[in-house]
Amino acid sequence: MHPIDLSLLPSTTRLNGKGSLDVGGVDLLTIAQDFGTPVFVYDVAHLTQNLTRARDIFGDGVAYATKAFLCKSLARLAYESGMSLDVSTAGEYHVARAAGVPASKLVLHGNNKTRQELERAITEGVQWIVLDSFDDINLAADVAAGLRRQAQVLIRVNPGVEVHTHSFLATGNRESKFGFPLWTGDAQAAVDKVRETEWLDFLGLHIHVGSLVFAIGTFLEALDSVLDFVLAIDPEVFVVGGGLGVRYLGTDAAPSLEEWGEAILKRCREAGVRARVLAEPGRSIVAATAVTLYTVGSVSTKDRTTYVAVDGGMSDNPRPLLYDSGYEIFMPRAPEAVRDRAVTVVGRHCESGDTLVRDGMLPSSVAIGDIVCTPVTGAYGYSMASNYNMMPRPAVVWVDQGKATVVVRRETLDDLLACDLG
Numbered sequence: 001m002h003p004i005d006l007s008l009l010p011s012t013t014r015l016n017g018k019g020s021l022d023v024g025g026v027d028l029l030t031i032a033q034d035f036g037t038p039v040f041v042y043d044v045a046h047l048t049q050n051l052t053r054a055r056d057i058f059g060d061g062v063a064y065a066t067k068a069f070l071c072k073s074l075a076r077l078a079y080e081s082g083m084s085l086d087v088s089t090a091g092e093y094h095v096a097r098a099a100g101v102p103a104s105k106l107v108l109h110g111n112n113k114t115r116q117e118l119e120r121a122i123t124e125g126v127q128w129i130v131l132d133s134f135d136d137i138n139l140a141a142d143v144a145a146g147l148r149r150q151a152q153v154l155i156r157v158n159p160g161v162e163v164h165t166h167s168f169l170a171t172g173n174r175e176s177k178f179g180f181p182l183w184t185g186d187a188q189a190a191v192d193k194v195r196e197t198e199w200l201d202f203l204g205l206h207i208h209v210g211s212l213v214f215a216i217g218t219f220l221e222a223l224d225s226v227l228d229f230v231l232a233i234d235p236e237v238f239v240v241g242g243g244l245g246v247r248y249l250g251t252d253a254a255p256s257l258e259e260w261g262e263a264i265l266k267r268c269r270e271a272g273v274r275a276r277v278l279a280e281p282g283r284s285i286v287a288a289t290a291v292t293l294y295t296v297g298s299v300s301t302k303d304r305t306t307y308v309a310v311d312g313g314m315s316d317n318p319r320p321l322l323y324d325s326g327y328e329i330f331m332p333r334a335p336e337a338v339r340d341r342a343v344t345v346v347g348r349h350c351e352s353g354d355t356l357v358r359d360g361m362l363p364s365s366v367a368i369g370d371i372v373c374t375p376v377t378g379a380y381g382y383s384m385a386s387n388y389n390m391m392p393r394p395a396v397v398w399v400d401q402g403k404a405t406v407v408v409r410r411e412t413l414d415d416l417l418a419c420d421l422g
Contacts, residue, residue: 004330005250008375010043021332024399028332032371037295038312044400046289051081057261063107065282066092068379073407075099086280090117118143128152130206144199154206157187159225208241216263227271238275244284248376283379290378296370306343313347314354315391317381321353327374329360337363
């Protein structure tokens with residue numbers, strides 16, 4: 001097996017004079033030593049570049065999907081880069097506002113919004129609210145009327161199309177809980193209802209067909225399924241969602257943000273869509289900008305499988321367990337070494353499914369105490385982390401121009417007792 005493909009790592013990754021790797025001008029081994037492991041390491045320059053690219057492609061109103069990863073520093077950076085932020089819970093909303101993001105740059109999502117969430121969003125004046133059901137419309141209308149404030153809204157349309165992705169990540173098919181079905185007439189009825197409601201201002205339509213979709217053609221097929229409806233409604237805004245896949249493995253291929261965005265915008269122009277076409281990228285913004293560092297605790301061979309156990313696992317990255325997701329693995333102290341030993345990288349949780357990397361490859365020299373690294377962990381790692389087995393969540397470190405900064409501190413054992421009133 002060849003050495004790690006450095007194109008999977010953050011854009012500032014460089015081989016340093018000690019033979020190990022720098023990201024953001026900081027040695028990964030130094031980060032592990034100074035901040036401990038497991039630790040998420042984000043490249044600020046790469047983040048900034050991706051946020052700016054999305055803003056340049058789609059223009060004002062394009063929103064970063066915060067579910068991929070959110071902390072105050074990232075919310076602030078996204079806002080300063082000219083992006084809006086897509087939030088779907090009171091928690092995501094609160095973090096964004098705590099970071100200084102104005103409500104006018106927040107898009108409120110969610111298929112089961114609470115009255116409290118809507119009251120805050122409408123009172124503070126969010127960019128718009130994406131409505132997901134008739135109950136959602138009724139509640140938003142009631143809240144807006146009670147506050148006597150207009151609420152700008154989009155209708156989420158379920159086009160009823162299948163995309164090639166994991167079944168848990170498909171959001172636009174006929175079995176999805178999201179949106180108003182186009183094929184039943186509910187989407188048209190929802191638009192009509194909003195247009196007739198005094199305190200709701202209909203701005204446009206929204207679709208989202210799924211996540212981790214690699215083929216541009218899939219997005220275009222989804223677009224084609226709703227374009228007649230979009231043309232008939234003639235909205236001011238048409239949001240095509242996100243879901244663009246990224247390369248997790250060296251053998252993966254994925255379109256760039258530019259290729260994806262330009263294909264969507266071109267198809268809409270050619271169809272005669274007059275609306276402002278926007279998107280909500282998340283994974284494609286943050287996934288490749290981060291790596292996770294772990295410390296090896298044991299190396300054992302059982303039958304024909306070599307298990308490399310690390311000090312994290314499904315609590316800091318549940319994606320392999322949830323979606324059978326694949327990752328690469330390498331040792332930062334030997335990034336150019338041939339990875340000639342087949343391994344299964346497992347965590348320290350009491351679950352047989354606690355596997356981070358199946359069929360991985362590491363140099364034969366891997367040993368207890370080594371630092372190993374999984375790239376492309378910037379999306380849906382920390383954001384889906386848990387305290388299973390009472391494991392404290394890892395720290396998040398930003399690296400930029402030779403400086404490493406903790407932006408989310410590591411949880412302590414006492415943090416695990418913070419809500420325990422026993």
